[in-house]
Amino acid sequence: MHIKPVMSRLIALGAISLALCASTVQADEIDVMNSGGFTAAYKSLQPKFEAATGHALATAWGPSMGKAPEAIPNRLQRGEPADVVIMVGYALDELIKQGRVIAGSRVDLADSRIGMAVRSGAAKPDISTVAGLKSALLGAQSIAYSDSASGVYIERELFKKLGIEEQVKPKARMIQKTPVAALVAGGQYELGFQQVSEILPVQGVDFVARIPEQVQSITTFAAGIPVGAKHPDAARALIRYLASPEARADVIKSGLDPRQ
Structure with missing residues (x-):
């Protein structure tokens, strides 16, 4: 005689559990800072990543170094939001040394000539x-x-x-x-x-x-996750995708040489 109330509670608990699980895989808006050399590959891969994951990419553009206000280090210095930075590898290493990008988050994406x-x-x-x-x-x-x-x-x-x-x-x-x-x-x-x-x-x-x-001078473009990124899990998913075999054809077409 108590079966129905018990079942009702179980169903309710199940619904709550599913809702909580769904919230953990919600789509995020990933703030990306991207430098020039990886631009063409990125623009080609962006809609494919967004379609596959539901995440959206909000992108700020600028060089990896230099005095221009748009330069990625200067953007970070001003406190602009960033979940992922894509830039010249040695410039990214400098940000890691400064404690502005998470140590161990760097992933090489492509070589540029x-x-x-x-x-x-x-x-x-x-x-x-x-x-x-x-x-x-x-x-x-x-x-x-x-x-x-x-x-x-x-x-x-x-x-x-x-x-x-x-x-x-x-x-x-x-x-x-x-x-x-x-x-x-x-x-x-x-x-x-x-x-x-x-x-x-x-x-x-x-x-x-x-x-x-x-x-020739070969420049490696790499990606990393800034300290304080709001969406680190989504950021890691984007970086994995950009470095994956699925991205290889677009990287080559853009004039870069894939690292994988």
Whole structure:
């Protein structure tokens, strides 16, 4: 005679349990800070991740380093919200050392190489050899490169390696904020150097080639979780997806080399 009340209580408890379980897998809005080199791959993968998980990605863009207010370290310094940061590996390591990104959360996503762009229709220099690259730089009227990892390498190391620093320095400029390829497309600069993945999406330029491997600088893009992230579990899910075999084709198409 007490079966029905007992069953009713069990059903009620079961419903509460299911509701609690459902709440633990609720969709979150993941705040992501992403730097330029991984942008094209990220934009391609974002809708696939959102469709598969129900999570939404709210993205802020900026370089991995530098003085620009949009730079990821500067955004974090101002207290902007972030669950995931995607940036140059050594810049991420610096944030880990500073205690601003969780130690052990770093995951390598892809390797990026530097390439050259010219305005659409312009002659493409042969830079398949170190000698060819040197000749192209010496013969150019103007040269532009980014203020992120690739540009820092070009300005501080590449010109010196080629032995042409004094000749090219007066006509070369590091560009902040604006994509280098966009300025080449507009005719402001004859040659532009940037991560290949940042050149390919820009209209109005032709991708020439990667610079020779002997003088190439490979930048690893990695992801990590900032200290104080509001959605660390969702953040880990996103990072796992970006580093997974399922993401490989999109990463390659963007001009990057997958780490997996």
